[in-house]
Amino acid sequence: MAERITLPELAEGIAGGDVVSVAVSEGDTVTEGQTLIELETDKATVPVPSPAAGKIVKVLAKVGEPLQVGEPIVELEGAPGAVKAPPPPEKPAKPPRHAERPPAEPATEAEQVEMPPEERGAEKPAEEQRVEARQARQREVQARPEPGPAETPPGAPEAGEPAPAGPAARRLARELGVDINRVPGSSRGGRISPEDVKDFARQRMKSGVPGVTPAAAELPDFARWGPVRRETLTTLRRKISDNLARAWVTIPHVHQFDDADITDLAALRKAHAPRFKERGANLTMTAFLLKAVVATLQKFPQFNASLDPVNGEMVFKDYFHIGVAVDTPGGLIVPVLRDVDRKDLYAISRELGDLAQRTRDRQVGLEELRGASFSVSNLGGIGGSHFTPIINPPEVAILGVGRSREVPVWRNGQVVPRTILPLCVAYDHRVIDGADGARFITELVRTLEHYQDVMLLGL
Amino acid sequence: MPNTAFDLVVIGGGPGGYAAAFRAADHGLKTAIVELDDRLGGVCLLRGCIPSKALLHAAQVIHETQEMAAWGLKFPRPQIDLDALRDKKETIVDKLSRGTGTLAKLRNVSIIHGRARFLDRNRLSVLGGEKPTEVRFKNAIIATGSRPVIPRTLYIDDERWFDSTRALDLPFIPERLLVIGGGYIGMELGTVYEALGSKVTVVEGLDRILNTADPDLARHVAKRAQARFQAVRTNTKVEGLRAEKTGIVVTLRGPGAGEDEKEEAEFDAVLVSVGRRPNSEDLGLETTRVRINDKGFIEVDRQMRTGEANIFAIGDVAGEPMLAHKASHEGFTAVGAIVGGEALWDKKAVPAVVFTDPELAWCGKTEAEAKEEGLDVKVLRFPWSASGRATTLDRNDGVTKLVCDAESGRVIGVGIAGTNAGELISEGVLAVEMGAVAEDIAGSIHPHPTLSETLMEAAEMFAGHATHHR
Numbered sequence: 001m002a003e004r005i006t007l008p009e010l011a012e013g014i015a016g017g018d019v020v021s022v023a024v025s026e027g028d029t030v031t032e033g034q035t036l037i038e039l040e041t042d043k044a045t046v047p048v049p050s051p052a053a054g055k056i057v058k059v060l061a062k063v064g065e066p067l068q069v070g071e072p073i074v075e076l077e078g079a080p081g082a083v084k085a086p087p088p089p090e091k092p093a094k095p096p097r098h099a100e101r102p103p104a105e106p107a108t109e110a111e112q113v114e115m116p117p118e119e120r121g122a123e124k125p126a127e128e129q130r131v132e133a134r135q136a137r138q139r140e141v142q143a144r145p146e147p148g149p150a151e152t153p154p155g156a157p158e159a160g161e162p163a164p165a166g167p168a169a170r171r172l173a174r175e176l177g178v179d180i181n182r183v184p185g186s187s188r189g190g191r192i193s194p195e196d197v198k199d200f201a202r203q204r205m206k207s208g209v210p211g212v213t214p215a216a217a218e219l220p221d222f223a224r225w226g227p228v229r230r231e232t233l234t235t236l237r238r239k240i241s242d243n244l245a246r247a248w249v250t251i252p253h254v255h256q257f258d259d260a261d262i263t264d265l266a267a268l269r270k271a272h273a274p275r276f277k278e279r280g281a282n283l284t285m286t287a288f289l290l291k292a293v294v295a296t297l298q299k300f301p302q303f304n305a306s307l308d309p310v311n312g313e314m315v316f317k318d319y320f321h322i323g324v325a326v327d328t329p330g331g332l333i334v335p336v337l338r339d340v341d342r343k344d345l346y347a348i349s350r351e352l353g354d355l356a357q358r359t360r361d362r363q364v365g366l367e368e369l370r371g372a373s374f375s376v377s378n379l380g381g382i383g384g385s386h387f388t389p390i391i392n393p394p395e396v397a398i399l400g401v402g403r404s405r406e407v408p409v410w411r412n413g414q415v416v417p418r419t420i421l422p423l424c425v426a427y428d429h430r431v432i433d434g435a436d437g438a439r440f441i442t443e444l445v446r447t448l449e450h451y452q453d454v455m456l457l458g459l
Numbered sequence: 460m461p462n463t464a465f466d467l468v469v470i471g472g473g474p475g476g477y478a479a480a481f482r483a484a485d486h487g488l489k490t491a492i493v494e495l496d497d498r499l500g501g502v503c504l505l506r507g508c509i510p511s512k513a514l515l516h517a518a519q520v521i522h523e524t525q526e527m528a529a530w531g532l533k534f535p536r537p538q539i540d541l542d543a544l545r546d547k548k549e550t551i552v553d554k555l556s557r558g559t560g561t562l563a564k565l566r567n568v569s570i571i572h573g574r575a576r577f578l579d580r581n582r583l584s585v586l587g588g589e590k591p592t593e594v595r596f597k598n599a600i601i602a603t604g605s606r607p608v609i610p611r612t613l614y615i616d617d618e619r620w621f622d623s624t625r626a627l628d629l630p631f632i633p634e635r636l637l638v639i640g641g642g643y644i645g646m647e648l649g650t651v652y653e654a655l656g657s658k659v660t661v662v663e664g665l666d667r668i669l670n671t672a673d674p675d676l677a678r679h680v681a682k683r684a685q686a687r688f689q690a691v692r693t694n695t696k697v698e699g700l701r702a703e704k705t706g707i708v709v710t711l712r713g714p715g716a717g718e719d720e721k722e723e724a725e726f727d728a729v730l731v732s733v734g735r736r737p738n739s740e741d742l743g744l745e746t747t748r749v750r751i752n753d754k755g756f757i758e759v760d761r762q763m764r765t766g767e768a769n770i771f772a773i774g775d776v777a778g779e780p781m782l783a784h785k786a787s788h789e790g791f792t793a794v795g796a797i798v799g800g801e802a803l804w805d806k807k808a809v810p811a812v813v814f815t816d817p818e819l820a821w822c823g824k825t826e827a828e829a830k831e832e833g834l835d836v837k838v839l840r841f842p843w844s845a846s847g848r849a850t851t852l853d854r855n856d857g858v859t860k861l862v863c864d865a866e867s868g869r870v871i872g873v874g875i876a877g878t879n880a881g882e883l884i885s886e887g888v889l890a891v892e893m894g895a896v897a898e899d900i901a902g903s904i905h906p907h908p909t910l911s912e913t914l915m916e917a918a919e920m921f922a923g924h925a926t927h928h929r
Binding site: 162163164165166167170171174175185188189190191192311 | 768800801803805807867868869892893894895896898899
């Protein structure tokens with residue numbers, strides 16, 4: 001007797017989709033798990049497997065038509081026990097990412113996770129079972145939400161067997177951001193050693209971090225066009241690459257440009273530089289910039305903040321630690337100048353010189369690279385005009401400074417030579433509105449143009 | 460100490476709390492412990508594991524001297540100086556507690572004596588002296604532990620009525636002692652009093668004693684207890700207690716009293732040990748987002764974090780099993796989370812030890828749990844009757860059991876009954892936590908003749924051959 005096979009619940013939140021293909025015809029004999037149709041949901045294209053073996057009496061689903069959960073796909077005959085659609089998996093499996101995955105595989109496994117082991121054991125060779133159990137475990141891990149406060153009740157049983165790895169390997173995996181359940185174990189009985197975790201992480205680094213670095217495209221053979229040579233990336237370069245990719249992908253950047261007329265400030269610097277020199281400090285434009293930036297940050301605290309998306313909160317910082325990008329032979333490093341608001345130009349100049357030198361010598365401590373609340377990248381010493389810096393998370397803004405130039409400016413009815421500094425502030429548009437971005441850079445420009453008025457007189 | 464601010468305040472100076480505080484201080488956090496008692500150590504050190512183990516050691520010596528008669532070594536019955544025994548136990552407790560205090564001092568961990576109440580997510584009031592002190596904190600760990608459950612029908616105000624705390628104080632040696640509750644506390648204290656000369660009767664409401672242990676382990680304890688105790692009565696309930704001049708009259712209902720009939724029996728003392736409950740009340744938690752479940756445990760995530768992001772809970776107050784070593788490790792996880800490490804509670808094996816005679820110990824999955832979860836397991840049992848070392852001790856009453864994945868041989872649980880099981884279980888913990896397979900244990904040379912060989916021989920059975928057992 002024929003039974004109607006209906007569309008099971010494929011995953012949480014998926015109510016149905018459009019039938020993109022029908023893989024069986026009337027009269028076909030199908031095995032359990034064989035793909036009946038492919039369904040395009042708003043999340044992915046998913047193969048829908050047959051819950052049992054039998055003969056297709058009638059195909060009810062039509063290509064191009066929508067199908068909702070519970071609606072019939074086919075009529076199936078002769079399947080012992082094939083009387084109803086499979087129960088919806090309790091823990092929904094993630095829909096597969098690609099339609100071209102081997103048919104039937106993902107959803108079938110989802111069912112089997114729920115089946116008692118004896119039933120599974122009756123048909124599947126041992127190796128396949130193990131693979132399935134492992135995949136099921138992987139999906140289990142993916143499907144589980146991140147533990148939030150009190151979301152995971154204490155002592156809640158972990159579904160599936162824990163990964164066969166000791167505490168050291170598990171901890172290493174957490175630190176490297178590796179899902180231990182995905183790491184193949186090389187020791188006796190498939191035990192995962194710390195070395196296995198490292199190998200896995202290394203492998204992953206080569207292939208790119210999924211979801212952050214775009215999957216590495218297949219590279220052509222460059223040697224076809226001429227001689228090439230390869231150099232291994234340094235750890236620093238890899239770190240930079242990873243961080244920047246993550247920042248660029250996760251933060252919606254807005255870049256706001258402006259120019260500051262620093263003619264007066266440059267004169268001020270020039271007038272006082274010798275006296276600083278006598279006291280062993282180099283009074284640079286960066287020192288003035290840092291003071292001006294902090295004065296502006298104090299007026300716009302949302303630029304001296306971080307976003308805590310997990311708790312839905314902004315974290316405003318009552319300290320002003322400014323990261324200063326330093327060009328080193330090994331690559332970009334951003335040491336942090338602390339409590340800039342509490343230091344005078346002399347102290348800043350001295351510390352800045354010392355910090356930059358030690359950074360170039362790679363003598364800077366790890367702690368000195370942490371805790372910035374805002375960053376400044378000044379490329380003026382090298383050249384170039386405006387450029388678009390990338391925010392250093394968890395900060396929400398960064399200032400990029402180009403090289404100042406003397407340009408003819410129309411002022412009070414005449415053309416005069418003025419020194420103009422190109423500025424660009426990049427901010428995280430999730431937490432800072434465009435109007436505030438414009439206000440921030442306008443205030444920064446005003447501070448630089450009327451430095452003494454703003455800084456000394458508070459005008 | 461007005462307006463003191465700490466990076467971390469730990470409420471409760473037990474094995475969870477002080478371990479967490481010490482770890483935090485080692486990470487450079489400015490740390491304080493708020494402790495109600497005069498001394499550090501908590502229930503475990505002051506009124507639990509430590510004093511009971513000291514007394515159980517004395518009990519063991521008494522038993523062994525008695526049993527040596529069979530070896531041709533006859534000792535006279537020991538004269539028991541109860542005051543000296545109590546002093547000795549107190550000296551041991553005091554030594555350990557003072558040691559803990561010294562370790563706190565060396566780490567500059569502040570000890571604030573008094574009862575803590577949360578005012579909000581960053582402030583506590585501590586009532587120690589006449590006036591409450593306010594303590595500010597960035598992070599807090601609640602490690603307030605648990606206390607005995609005393610049902611109203613099982614309480615009477617009488618000096619012959621004991622809870623575990625009072626029993627450990629050795630007020631006197633009753634001639635007839637009734638232990639209500641055949642869990643590990645009741646069985647351990649029953650063993651102590653039996654050795655000191657009491658006629659001990661244990662009543663248990665369920666159908667067997669030590670019901671959290673697998674029955675094939677617990678039966679070894681039941682067997683010996685039946686021989687040494689006056690009686691072990693299962694499926695028996697206590698309906699009431701009544702103080703009389705001659706003793707405490709207890710109303711029992713159960714099979715021992717005839718087919719489900721009531722019976723009255725008189726004892727010289729009664730010990731109530733029917734369970735423990737978490738100390739989650741009166742902490743001012745309503746001023747925070749910390750949540751408590753219907754059993755009174757504080758709800759935490761896998762970093763031991765409560766509903767309030769900067770407040771953690773560990774140990775007995777955060778859930779079963781109520782074990783000191785679990786509390787310490789939960790404390791390490793919480794501190795790891797506070798200092799920004801990738802800490803996570805991901806233990807596979809929390810060992811449990813019952814210090815009866817013989818001892819019981821297990822870790823990972825029990826055989827019962829594995830069966831209940833429908834895991835395909837192979838259970839390997841090596842009886843101590845086949846152990847040379849057990850035979851030299853004349854203690855063949857034991858078994859070593861491995862619960863292995865039937866396919867891979869992965870050791871997912873270990874259970875041991877027998878003398879020194881508590882010391883032996885650590886190898887099992889290591890095996891389970893490391894993801895060892897039976898062959899790993901079988902292929903590691905164990906010294907001969909020792910009880911630890913029973914683990915190796917059980918593991919050999921996975922491949923079908925144990926040298927000393929067929």
